[in-house]
Amino acid sequence: MTEFHDVSHERKAGEKIGRPDKYEYVEHDKPWRYQEGEYTVTRGSAWSGPGCHLGCGVLLYTDKDGKLVKVEGDPDNPFNKGRLCVRCLDLMESAYNKDRIVHPMKRDPKDRGKDAWTQITWDEAYDLIAEKFLAYKKEFGAQSVCFFKGTGRDIAPWISHLAWSFGSPNVVFALSGCACFVPRIASSMCTSGSFWVGDYSQQFTKRYDDPRWKVPECIVLWGNNPIVANSDGLYGHWVVDCMKRGSKIISVDPKMTWLGTKAEIFLPLRPGTDAALALGILHVMIDEEIYDKDFVDRWCYGFDQLKEACEPYTPEKTAEICWVDADKIIAAARMIANADGMIMQWGVATDMSKEAVPSCQALSAIFEITGNVDVPGGMIAPPSILPYYAGWGGENLSDEQKEKRLGIHKYPLYRYGFKNASTDVTIECLETGKDENGNDYPLKAAWMQTTNPLINSSPDTRRTYNALMKFEFIVSVDLYMTPTVQALADVFLPACTYAERNGIRIGDGVQRGETINKAIQVGEAKSDMVINLEIGKRICPEYYPWDTEEEMFSHILEGMDMTFEQLRDAAPTYLDFEYKKYEKGLLRHDGQIGFETATGRIELWSTYFNQIGVECVPSFDEPSPGPVADPDLYKEYPIVLTTGARNWSLFHSEHRQVPRLRALRPDPIIQMNPKTAHKYGVDQGDWVWVENQRGRAKRRVELTEALDPRYASTDHGWWLPEAEGYKDGGFSGMYDYNINQLLAYDPGRTGFGSNYKTVLCRVYKCEEGDHNTLENALGCSEGEE
Amino acid sequence: MPQGILVDYEWCSGCHTCEMACAVELTHKDFPEGHCGVKVHEEGVYPIGGDKWTDINMPVFTDLCDKCADRLAAGEALPSCVKHCQAHVLEFGELEELSKKLAAKPKQVLYAL
Secondary structure, three states: OOOOOHHHHOOOOOOOOOOOEEEEEEEOOOOOOOEEEEEEEEEEEEEOOOOOOOOEEEEEOOOOOOOOOOEOOOOOOOOOOOOHHHHHHHHHHHHHHOOOOOOOEEHHHHHHOOOEEEOHHHHHHHHHHHHHHHHHHHHOOOHHHEEEEEEOOHHHHHHHHHHHHOOOOEEEOHEEEEEHHHHHHHHHHHHHHHOEEOOOHHHHHHHOOOOOOOOOEEEEOOOOOHHHHOOOOOHHHHHHHHHOOOOOOEEEEEEEEEHHHHHOEOOOOOOOOOHHHHHHHHHHHOOOOOOOHHHHHHEEHHHHHHHHHHHHHOOOHHHHHOOHHHHHHHHHHHHHOOOOOOEEOOHHHHHHOOOOOHHHHHHHHHHHOOOOOOOOOOOOOOOOOHHHHHHHOOOOOOHHHHHHOOOOOOOOOHHHHOOOOOOHHHHHHHHEOOOOOOOOOOOOEEEEOOOOOOOOOOHHHHHHHHHHOOOOOEEEEEEOOOOOHHOOOEEEEEEOHHHHHEEEEEOOOOOOOEEOOOOOOOOOOOHHHHHHHHHHHHHHHHHOOOOOHHHHHHHHEEEEEEEHHHHHHOEEEEEEEOOOOHHOOOOOOOOOOOOOOOOOOOOOOOHHHHOOOOOOOOOOOOOOOOOOOOHHHHOOOOOOEEEEEOOOOOOOOOOOOOOOHHHHHHOOOOEEEEEHHHHHHOOOOOOOEEEOOOOEEEEEEOOOOOOOOEEEOOOOOOOOOOOOOOHHOOOOOHHHHOOHHHOOOOOOOOOOOOOOOEEEEEEEEEOOOOOOOOOOOOOOOOOOO | OOEEEOHHHHHHOOOOOOHHHHHHHHHHHHOOOOOOOEEEEEEEEEEEEOOOOOEEEEEEEOOOOOOOOHHHOOOOOOOOEEEEEEOOOOEEEEEEHHHHOOOOOOOOOEOOO
């Protein structure tokens, strides 16, 4: 076992200590921790929370009292090159926020929803949790305890390891249809054996100056505003870097964005019609024979079936479905086909429709049949240093327990490498006490970590609340007192920010090896990893043999031949990268050329989907509720609403209590065309109810010509930490502001995908003092109207 | 030599990083609350004929901008806004050099500070 020993001050700059040769390194002038005047500077990764998925290189400045006083970007880190966004620059206000809870607490389950907490010690908290979890395991089986996780930051591997080691197969990512990233991964992995990311040179330490790289000629921004979203391993402003170097843009987005104003072609599609537009583009490419025939002949399978699937989607028909010009569909198809290097920069919008899997399959086919596969400036199979991120310790879960994962019998695609339970099946199981096969399946306890499902991820807030209330015992691990904690938690464990912990950062997209390095301590807060290690030692000690988190990290890092301390010194580390790996036998486990599929080719017609009884080629389903699928509903709710618009300063449901960040986005916004607003009697700055047949939420109107008059776009993740909390106070604005009240649990045929970004609504002025309540989605008692 | 900041506003994405970098800079602790040395003007998105659209963002330097004099004196290479700018649209230097670059491409503004 590695002893934690700070060697950074003992070595000279640039000195190599036992670094494996297989990685490429960035040389630093200074060690990972150094003194600069009166400040101590700690270099590391900003992986998160608070903040986004990326993990930029940061320098944390602490003063002589050990207080964090400033955060700067690390200019040596090729990922962000010294740049940083507002959220990390303002980390001090998050870390030292007056609203943070920095000690463990408990509450009697009968007092859920009330401010009736008792402060306890960590030992008391762990004892209580261990007693409950072990008792449920003994009486009902380990599967009766669910482990909920939030968005893909530094949580998935740790929570999976905890759940599986305890014996529960039920790791829950609380979105209907796992509608974030998972549908894209599912469609990519099943049809090509890899996931594909845009080549922005992020795999090279010299970045844009590496001679192997070339500027993508065309970047298709599809349902993604990358400069604001910064998702999935893409530092959004890389797109701007590439545009300065000549990349041309196609913007596929219901809204005209800043990037869209600089695009060659703007396709403002109707929300939820992505699959039709992709099939229309494929139709043109195939019809005009401008796709890469050589690549298709040599490396693709099922082209004729794809051709047949695209046949009905003529430009005219596609234009009619998507509400875009036929000429622009043709122009986009030609521009993509003619580009030497095209990036399909697809965003979460492609996951957030009900039939997202066949939709993402259609989007994949665009870069596949044009041969933009593992080529410079195209889409690349990202190098993987360690596969631990999807979860480690899978062997700790018995085959018998694996078969009990909720959802896998209803949705066989969940078995294909995906480790989550189906959220939709889990909610039904809570309501009925039965699994998808109709067998009794008691769910008794929940561990919720870095997740705020009542505000951010789950649709149908009341249904979610009522279902989760069925758990007899709930533990929440969080930084703040969220509405989810107010409503549901029986034990609260205080997590810490990335400045307060050590950790490893390997993923996502193109993997690089980095560490997160502790600079400060706030209260009694502990890192998610330490919390999982410590509770693991109580509920499944045989799987947690490590004395410190650094030992646990070093155990994982054995796969890269480094210890935590070595990686901390050397970070960031990069793997060597090769293009066209399929020609070199580098994509298949058996070392053969081609792709890791049954046919060894990219499967435009999927043999795997055929095997599990899912349609094999891409397809389009009219979004429902929608103007075409539900014309009667559309008369009542005449605006097509897309939710989840990102903004610069607030990440999902975070940051509302952080003054400088909130000042950049004080209110939840609905953006509408002035014509639409005036038609329904509302104006700039008005507070309105955004309402449909399921519920309503308050928004402030922002007029913009960026949206077609038939569409509206709104933020997600809203609650007001400053508003009155708990049940009597409306859970800090949860029922007034949570837009997910307009959404439903309604996954696609594969169990993946759900309509988060395409529903119908109407808007009307909100009178002062008008509130939603827990009992009624529309804010009035039964029979009052 | 007089110094300034050259702004390539063609590529300013409006991310507000310059404002935040300025506000949290340790040598700017005495700035009045809610104000700092730079503020991004957002013109907004609208069509300007045919298929053309505009969405201009413009960092405006205020009287609080001290060119990060104390920060540079302490050894930092760049003012904090210039260093952190996500779109790399700010360049700090001597006016004479920057004015040559000003002529090199349209959609730039040179602040003589």
